[in-house]
Amino acid sequence: MKDFKNIRAEQEEDRSSNEPANDNEGVDFTDQAVDAEEMTGALEGIQAELADQKERYLRLYAEFDNFKRRNARERAELIQTAGKEVITSLLDVLDDCDRAEKQIKEDDVHDDPIHEGVLLIFNKLKNILSAKGLKSMDCIGQEFNPDEQEALSQVPVTDEKLRGKVIDEIVKGYYLNDKIIRHAKVVVGA
Structure with missing residues (x-):
């Protein structure tokens, strides 16, 4: 029986040594408070x-x-506006087409097939440029607008309604997608 008592006593000793020690023993709480503040x-x-x-x-x-x-x-x-430069360079050709069309219409020979063919080509060119966003300015009879038009000269007018308005258009102005690419050159009534 002695062995049994010795074994039991040893087990109790082991248990007491394996039990966790009281956490409060030997611990400084001020260090933990400082650590918490730092954290x-x-x-x-x-x-x-x-x-x-x-x-x-x-x-x-x-x-x-x-x-x-x-x-x-x-x-x-x-x-x-990618084609702006190309379209701008074609404006002079378009002006020539307008003058030629005006001349053809003023001629007495209206049934000439060559004239009709030329007019068809001019209209096709105008339609293609229009599809690309080109639009001509309508200036004649409108109030002079220095943002869109360039006055080349002034002509005295007898009718007060024409004073400050565009009387004649020397060079047509054009928009490309609602941006001016060429200002109209006009004659203004004074």
Whole structure:
């Protein structure tokens, strides 16, 4: 029986040595309070940095979104005006076509098939340019507008209604997609 009592006593000793010691023994709570304050300060610093990063992200996202919209708008504008130089160089040819058409209509020979063919070609050219966004200015009889027209001269008028209005158009003005590509050169009533 002695062995049994010795074994039991040893087991109780082992249990008592394996039991956790009281946590309050030998621990300085002031160190833990300081650590908690440091952790709280670090947490606040990290939260502030996170807020700054979120704000920076939102600004960059908005800036990138504006860039995409501006780029799309510029691309659409570039596509619309891509042929501006070609169309501008064709304006002199179009003026010659208008003069030739006017001359053909003034001639006495209206049944000439050559004249009809030339008029068809002129109309086809005008329709193609119109489909590309070219539009002529209607100036005669309108109020003079220095933003769209260039006054080459002034002519005295007897009718007060014609004063300040366009009397004659020397060179036609044109719009390309609602932007002026050539100002009209006009004579204004004075």
